[in-house]
Every structure is written in C-alpha cells, then in structure tokens.
Amino acid sequence: MGFRWILLSFLGCACAASPSMFGDITSPNYPQGYPNNARESWKIQVPEGYGIRLYFIHLDIEPSDDCEYDSLKVIIGNEEQESVCGQSFSTGQPIKERYYPTTELSLLFTSDFSNQERYTGFSAYYMAVDVDECEEQQKPCSHFCNNYIGGYFCSCPPEYDLQQDQRSCGVNCSGGLYTELRGQISSPGYPSAYPENSLCDYKVILEVGYQIILTFQPEDFDIEESDDGRCAYDRLTVKTKDKQFGPYCGKKPPSRIETGSNEVDIEFETDSSGNNKGWKIRYLEAAKSCPTNVVENAILHPKQEKYVFKDMVTVQCEEGYEILEEQTKLPSFQAKCQADGSWSNNGLKCLPVDCGDPQKIQFGAVNFESTIYKAEARYSCKTDYYTLSGDETYRCSLNGSWLNSKGHIEPPKCEPVCGKTTLLSTSRIMGGADALDGYFPWMVFFPVDTLGLGGGSLISDQWVLTAAHVVQDNPEPRMRVGNVKLQHAKDLEGKRVILHPDWVVMDNDQRKNFDNDIALVQLKYKVEMGPCICPVCLPGEGEGFSPVVDKRGYIAGWGKKSDTQKKLRVPLLQYAPIFVRETAECKASEKTDQAFTENMFCAGGFGKDSCGGDSGGPLMFENQSDDTKTFYTGGIVSWGLGCGKFGMYTKVQNYLDWIKETIQKVELEEAGQESKPQNFC
Structure with missing residues (x-):
C-alpha cells in the first residue's frame, strides 16, 4: 500500500487542465468494491508529438462475455477502441499495459445493478510516450525525416528548399530570364530525375520583331504521365500573351513550336512522386516575316521569296499603276519590314493610273x-x-x-466641213433665179460700205473673206448670215478687219487700181455650223483649182439685178452660173483706164454678171476632185465694166499663203480664248 501512494504522488493528478506527461486513475471507491450502476469517465491528454501508454496496477472488474456487465472502455474520438474487464492481482509490478498512438483519449467505467462479489475495480496510471513519426507507415516527409522527443522535422538535400507545408522539398526554379537570341533550358538536375512538388517558370524575352522557336530532341524528353495519357501528374506548358501550347508529358516530345511571339513563359509543374529525368529545350530566334508584297500591284526590289524583320525594299508599281502622295506622283518609295510583321509604307498605294475625263472639244x-x-x-x-x-x-x-x-x-x-450645198439646178442672177436655203450657206451680207452694200463668204467658223474695198473704212463691220432672206438672217459682229498689206487705201470713187483687193474679217464669236450656215472651201494650189477660160462658176449676192434698179439690194439671195473669160477679151470689150493685173481674172458676160452691192462676194467653182458636190471660192467680186457685162475678180489662189498665215498668227495669239459659239439654225 505504501508503494502505491508513493507512485501516485510521483505521477500526479490526471485531471489537470493542460496536457500532462503522466497521471493516475482509479475506479469509484477503490480499493473497496465499486458501487452498482456506476458511470464515470476520465479524459487523458498529452502534449503534441506523444502517444499514451496506459498501465494497470490492479484490475478486478466483473468478468463477462465482451465485458457485457461491467467494463472500462477506451474511446478515441467517437470510436470505442476496446473494453477491459476480468481479474488480475498485483505482484508489485504493473500487470497490464496498453499503447495508444494519440495525444487524447477517454476512459469510461460502467457497472450494472449487481456487484455481489464485491469486485474492487481498477487502479491504473498513464504516461506520455514519444512517437517516432518517421517510422510511421505514411512518410511524413518527402525527403529526410528527423525525429525528436515530442515531434519531428523534415529536411531537404542540397539545392532543394523546404516548401510552405514544412514537409515537401522543392527546387526554387522560378525567375529564370533568357535574353540571348539562342540558348538551352532544361529541367532542374537534368538529366537526373527532376524534383517533386515543384513549380518552375522560365521566361525568354527577345527583341521585338523576332519570334521564339522551341525545338526538342527525342532523347531529351521524359515527363511522368498518367495511365490514361493525360498530364495529370507532371506537365510542361508554353505560354505567350495570347496563346498556350501544351501541356506536354510522356516520352514523346512536342514537334517544333513556332510561338509567334518574342516573349515566352515555360512552366514546369511536378507532383510528389515520380522518377523521370525531365527535359531540355533548345530555343532560337526567327525574325518575323512580312508579306511578299508591300501593297497590291507593286514590284519589290530586291525580289525575295521571303522578307523578314528589318528588311528594306524599294517599291515600284506595275505598269498601269502609280504612287500618289498628296496628289504628287512618286517614282518609288522605301518600305521596311517592321517588328509586327507589317510593312512601313505611310499609307502609300499603287493606284491605277487615272487620266481623268478626256478634254471636251467644241462642236x-x-x-x-x-x-x-x-x-x-x-x-x-x-x-x-x-x-x-x-x-x-x-x-x-x-x-x-x-x-x-x-x-x-x-x-x-x-x-x-466646207463647200456643202443643196444646189441641184442652175439659173442666172440677172433676171433671175432665187437661191434656196442651203444652196450657198456661206454667203455673208455687209449692210453698209462705201459703195452702199457688199458681200463676203465664210471660210471658217470665225473668218469671212471679202474684198478690201468693201471693209477698208469699217474696222468693226456688222454682217448678216444664215438665211437667203435678209429679213430672216442673223447679225454677226466683226472683231477686226485685216486688209492685204499691199492694198492701197483710198477713195473708191477715185480708184484706178484694184490690185490686192482682198481682206479678212475676224468674227467676234464663232458660229456653229449646220444646214443654214457653213463655210465655202478655199481653192487648192494645183492647176485644177485655177480659173481657166471657159470654166463655169457661180456668183450669188443680194446686190442690184441691173444698173437701172433703184434699190441697192434685193430681199432674196440671187445666183447664176458664169464662165471665166480671157482677160484680153474683157479688156477690149469696154474702154477703161482701170489696171489689169495677174491677181485678177475676168468672168461673166452675156447678161450674167455681178452688180452693185455684190462686191466682196464669192465666185464659186465646183470641186471636181470630190465625190460629193462641194464648192470653193476661186474669186472675189472686185470691180466690173457694167452690170450684165464682164466683171473682174480677185484671184484667191494667189493669196492662199497670206490667208492661212494671217489666220494662224491671230489664232495662236488668241489661243485659249474660246467663246460660246452662235447658232443660227
């Protein structure tokens, strides 16, 4: 009995509030018989890192099958671990012990309604026993486990770091930065087995304008994969800003990866198991390529199958296209392959050559x-x-x-078109034939001149040919044109009068020499051609256009029909055919002191002749070389020997050069001063 009390005083009390290293427990009324219907429990708690060893010094509990009557139950958590009953007697040493690998358990003593045998119950003590966690079936550490009294700690081999869970070892393999244009990256420890429980991140950054290419060799790839082929355990993933390649695992490496980016993250994640050797990646740069054409319809120099970052080309356009920069044409421009795979061209394009609308022409x-x-x-x-x-x-x-x-x-x-006529028959001026519209649409009438009236003929849409003596005193004459009836004819305004330089200006009543009796009148406005008005042709330079004797021509005018007619003009245009005569014949027919020159020829007679008021009008001949009937003016009415007799005509063929050169000179001076044409039809 004395030993027991010494031992209990050493063990202390089991009901301490904080975990204790030891304690004792006895059944109710021990060592006397325990009472009927007893129920009492005890909670045992030891510090972390320890288990509980329970010793029975005395055990005297009514025995029964499965301890059905009275028992001491051991409960861990909510589960009953065992029930203790029966008898054993002390020999001075603990007679029964139990070990429980837990820091906390409960003891529950119960008895039924009958303890007739006066069973005394039990006496026990417990002790905290160090647990060797490193020997447990579940390895607490991924690498090295170190046990100490009351606990354990994990440690790692060199180059490994203890992770946040204080149990796993991993390699600090993040933060690797690669900026060289080419290089190699491998898993930690390669070709030795890579570490478990690791997350590695490698970054490759190259100059903008290059893309990163990743390549693998078959012998350099060994990553643990799950039985179904998925990368559920360990995985290698390649990421850019907008793409992801992988994850990859197994023993077959991925094919060449063209990332399309100058920045790549390579992530490698492992779990807590496996013994694979890992991987090695070779990376290299590839300059970003640009399209093989800068713009449509362009030709590049130099011509290459592929253009890459920093390449320079000269851009010219294909035939039929041009480069415009703010409406300025460029023969070519320079373009550079840029970092984003596009060409620098400042918005220039090869546009179709566009001539715009062609110039309009008058008439x-x-x-x-x-x-x-x-x-x-x-x-x-x-x-x-x-x-x-x-x-x-x-x-x-x-x-x-x-x-x-x-x-x-x-x-x-x-x-x-000159000389167009609708003339179908011939008649005579004197006594005679009225002209119809379209017969002589070039006829021009001068209402006033020094002799009273005069005529002329259009030789273009802006020029009138007449006799110099008709217009010598009228620098801006008015004219009428466009209708055989003068009252229906339209007015024309003269802009200038150009007399032949060899014409001698004097009073016509006193004149004895009509040599060079020819003049040009420029109209103020062009007139539009039509059936009512068109020019007469000028003669050609060949002999076929010369006024040879007996050649038939036509005269027309609004002048008097006879010397006896009081009115200076007739209201309706008259015409008649006449023939060219020998000048000597005409000269001999009447006594006259007028001069006869090589610039004149004679025509008429037999009652058919021009008369007063017809001066300046044309003597017209039919163009025999033309398939259609057209007229040219071979002569200009100049002076005569009396109405109905012979008349003298300025020979137009002698003045062709002067006419053409004069008109050309004036029109060159006035180039670009076109005015709206007058229309008389």
Missing part, C-alpha cells in the same frame, strides 16, 4: 467607258457639218494623259 463629243490606264476615248463631231481634224482615238497613257497615236496630248478639233 464635238467624246465617248469613253473608263479613265484608267489603256482605256480608250473616241472623239466625234456632232453633225455632218464638221469633220474631225486629228486622231479619233486617244488612250490613257502611263503619265496620266490622254495621248493620240503620235503621243500628242492636244485633242482633235471639229473643223467645219
């Missing part, structure tokens, strides 16, 4: 379907009273101009 039209390179424009005149002078077809050229077959830019002109 004509131009038809075209397109205005771009090689397009055709066809010119035509509005009516049959004009003929096209120049090429009909113009093409849009490379320089953006409409050019004809000779490479000239000037558009054609619609020149009036």
Whole structure:
C-alpha cells in the first residue's frame, strides 16, 4: 500500500487542465468494491508529438462475455477502441499495459445493478510516450525525416528548399530570364530525375520583331504521365500573351513550336512522386516575316521569296499603276519590314493610273467607258457639218494623259466641213433665179460700205473673206448670215478687219487700181455650223483649182439685178452660173483706164454678171476632185465694166499663203480664248 501512494504522488493528478506527461486513475471507491450502476469517465491528454501508454496496477472488474456487465472502455474520438474487464492481482509490478498512438483519449467505467462479489475495480496510471513519426507507415516527409522527443522535422538535400507545408522539398526554379537570341533550358538536375512538388517558370524575352522557336530532341524528353495519357501528374506548358501550347508529358516530345511571339513563359509543374529525368529545350530566334508584297500591284526590289524583320525594299508599281502622295506622283518609295510583321509604307498605294475625263472639244463629243490606264476615248463631231481634224482615238497613257497615236496630248478639233450645198439646178442672177436655203450657206451680207452694200463668204467658223474695198473704212463691220432672206438672217459682229498689206487705201470713187483687193474679217464669236450656215472651201494650189477660160462658176449676192434698179439690194439671195473669160477679151470689150493685173481674172458676160452691192462676194467653182458636190471660192467680186457685162475678180489662189498665215498668227495669239459659239439654225 505504501508503494502505491508513493507512485501516485510521483505521477500526479490526471485531471489537470493542460496536457500532462503522466497521471493516475482509479475506479469509484477503490480499493473497496465499486458501487452498482456506476458511470464515470476520465479524459487523458498529452502534449503534441506523444502517444499514451496506459498501465494497470490492479484490475478486478466483473468478468463477462465482451465485458457485457461491467467494463472500462477506451474511446478515441467517437470510436470505442476496446473494453477491459476480468481479474488480475498485483505482484508489485504493473500487470497490464496498453499503447495508444494519440495525444487524447477517454476512459469510461460502467457497472450494472449487481456487484455481489464485491469486485474492487481498477487502479491504473498513464504516461506520455514519444512517437517516432518517421517510422510511421505514411512518410511524413518527402525527403529526410528527423525525429525528436515530442515531434519531428523534415529536411531537404542540397539545392532543394523546404516548401510552405514544412514537409515537401522543392527546387526554387522560378525567375529564370533568357535574353540571348539562342540558348538551352532544361529541367532542374537534368538529366537526373527532376524534383517533386515543384513549380518552375522560365521566361525568354527577345527583341521585338523576332519570334521564339522551341525545338526538342527525342532523347531529351521524359515527363511522368498518367495511365490514361493525360498530364495529370507532371506537365510542361508554353505560354505567350495570347496563346498556350501544351501541356506536354510522356516520352514523346512536342514537334517544333513556332510561338509567334518574342516573349515566352515555360512552366514546369511536378507532383510528389515520380522518377523521370525531365527535359531540355533548345530555343532560337526567327525574325518575323512580312508579306511578299508591300501593297497590291507593286514590284519589290530586291525580289525575295521571303522578307523578314528589318528588311528594306524599294517599291515600284506595275505598269498601269502609280504612287500618289498628296496628289504628287512618286517614282518609288522605301518600305521596311517592321517588328509586327507589317510593312512601313505611310499609307502609300499603287493606284491605277487615272487620266481623268478626256478634254471636251467644241462642236464635238467624246465617248469613253473608263479613265484608267489603256482605256480608250473616241472623239466625234456632232453633225455632218464638221469633220474631225486629228486622231479619233486617244488612250490613257502611263503619265496620266490622254495621248493620240503620235503621243500628242492636244485633242482633235471639229473643223467645219466646207463647200456643202443643196444646189441641184442652175439659173442666172440677172433676171433671175432665187437661191434656196442651203444652196450657198456661206454667203455673208455687209449692210453698209462705201459703195452702199457688199458681200463676203465664210471660210471658217470665225473668218469671212471679202474684198478690201468693201471693209477698208469699217474696222468693226456688222454682217448678216444664215438665211437667203435678209429679213430672216442673223447679225454677226466683226472683231477686226485685216486688209492685204499691199492694198492701197483710198477713195473708191477715185480708184484706178484694184490690185490686192482682198481682206479678212475676224468674227467676234464663232458660229456653229449646220444646214443654214457653213463655210465655202478655199481653192487648192494645183492647176485644177485655177480659173481657166471657159470654166463655169457661180456668183450669188443680194446686190442690184441691173444698173437701172433703184434699190441697192434685193430681199432674196440671187445666183447664176458664169464662165471665166480671157482677160484680153474683157479688156477690149469696154474702154477703161482701170489696171489689169495677174491677181485678177475676168468672168461673166452675156447678161450674167455681178452688180452693185455684190462686191466682196464669192465666185464659186465646183470641186471636181470630190465625190460629193462641194464648192470653193476661186474669186472675189472686185470691180466690173457694167452690170450684165464682164466683171473682174480677185484671184484667191494667189493669196492662199497670206490667208492661212494671217489666220494662224491671230489664232495662236488668241489661243485659249474660246467663246460660246452662235447658232443660227
């Protein structure tokens, strides 16, 4: 009995509030018989890192099958571990012990309604016993386990770090940065087995304009994979800003990876098991490529199958296209392959050469379907009273101009058709024949001159040919044209009068020499040609246009029909055929002191002649070389020997050079001063 009390005083009390290293427990009324219907429990708690060893010094509990009557139950958590009953007697040593690998358990003593045998119960003590966690079936540490009294700690091999859970070892493999254009990256410890429980992150950053290419060799790839082929355990993943490649695992490496980016993250994640050797990646740069054409319809110099970052090219356009920069044409421009795979071109393009609308022409039209390179424009005149002078077809050229077959830019002109007539029969002026509209649509009437009246003929849409003596005193004459009836004719305004330089200006009543009796009158406005008005032709330079004897011509005018007629003019245009006569015959027919020159010829007689008021009008001949009936003016009414007799006419053929040169000089001076034409039809 004394030993027991000594031992209990050493062990202390089991009901301490904080975990204790030891304690004792006895059943109710021990060592006397325990009471009936007893129920008492005890909670045993030891510090962390320890287990509980329970010793029975005395055990005297009514025995029964499965301790059905009375028992001491050991409870851990909510589960009953065992029930203790039966008898054993002390020999001075603990007679029964139990070990429980827990820091906390409960003891529950119960008895039934009968303890007739006076069973005394039990006496026990417990002790905290160090647990060797490193020997447990479940390894607490991934690498090295170190036990100490009351606990354990984990440690790692060199180059490994203890993770946050204080049990796993991993490698600090994040933060690796690679900026060289080419290099190699491998898993930790490669080709030895890579560490478990690790998350590695490697970053490759190259200059903007390059993409990173990753390649693998078959012998350099061994990553643990799950039985179903998924990368559920360990995985290698490649990421860019907008793409992900992988994850990859197993023994078959991925094929070449063209990342399309200059920045790549390589992530490697492992779990807590496995013994694979890992991987090695070779990376290299590839300059980003640009399209093989900078812009559509362009030609690049130098020509290459592939263009990459920093390549420079000279851009020219294909035939039919041009480069425009703010409406300025450029022969070429430089372009550079940029970091993003596009060309620098400042918005320049090869645009189709566009000639714009072709120039319009007066009295004509131009038809075209397109205005771009090689397009055709066809010119035509509005009516049959004009003929096209120049090429009909113009093409849009490379320089953006409409050019004809000779490479000239000037558009054609619609020149009036000369000499057109509707004359079907002939008659005579004196006594006679009224002209119809269209017979002589070039006839011009001068209402006032020094002799009273005068005539002339249109030789173009802006020029009138007449006799110098008709207009010598009238620098801006008014005229009438466009109808055989003077009252219906339209007024024309003269802009200038040009007398032949060899014409001698004097009073016509005193004149004895009508040599060089020829003048040009420029109209203030052009007149539009039509059936009512068109010019008479000028004679050609050949002998066929000379006024040879017996050649038939026509005279027309609004002058008197006879010397006895009081009125200076007739209201309706008169005409008649006459023949060219020998000058000597005419000279001999009447006595006169007028001069006869080589610039004159004689025509008429037999009652058919021009008369007063017809001066300046034309003597017209039919053009025998033309398939259609046209007239040219071979002479100009100058002076006569009396109405109905012979008349003298200025020989127009002698003045062709002067007429053409004079008109050309004036029109060159006035180029670009076109005015709206007058229309009389």
